[in-house]
Amino acid sequence: MLLLNGPNLGALGHREPEIYGTDTLADIEKAVAEEVGSRGWEVVSVQRDGEGDLVGAIHQYRDSTVGAIVNPGALMIAGWSLRDALASYAKPWIEVHLSNVWARERFRHESVIAPLASGVVVGLGAYGYRLAARALLHLAA
Template sequence: MSELLLLNGPNLGILGRREPEIYGTATLADIEKSVAAEVAPRNWRVVPVQRESEGELIHAIQDHHDSVGAIVNPGALMIAGWSLRDALAAYPRPWMEVHLSNVWAREAFRHESVLAPLAAGVIVGLGALGYVLAARALLEVVPD
């Protein structure tokens, strides 16, 4: 069975109770289940990883170099996660960057991602649905 890496950065482990007016009420477990259901027909297994530190996220990318692709919500690491960027630059498969909120409708410091230029696509502002859409996109771009 092929693996799809679902990588979530700092503060995303508390989804559902973290500022629900911005991030919604879906928990990370809810999101993981939704993504797993989306990719199940392709026999992909979701490997969920959520860490608070950039170094641990980098290890996860390196440990899953042979996965079919990845969905990455770097959280605030999108702003200055340069070593995470380097790890994703070396990742040989397509990956999608996802953000629950519309980062361009928020504070100016959130308006640029150092990761986005490397991503196969970027989905913002659609809440938990963004993860499912990212999975759907990967199903289209990853060859059988």
């Protein structure tokens, strides 16, 4: 299973903990692995700050993963090449955001990738990744 995290998410646990919480990306990776381990799935975790690197990861893992959890960070707003790469990813995938993007600044209220996602989880902090993993277990059954 692909766990794809965009710009600034490598700084989780330190970056604005009042918004994003205190869990690190390593904590999240461990939690997702716990959720999907019973199915025998392994987690391939990729975090990149550049959109092109994320696009490359989607293409690299498109045939070798059963689904994906994607937190595009701010690329949800205008990550058109990320959107195009996800459009070619035929497996189910869930968009995740730690904060409730609709309770924040207006520019965060629309995601260019959400219409392609199998589902979207927002505002539940790191626990949202666990929920997304459970949804993938259901969708990829």
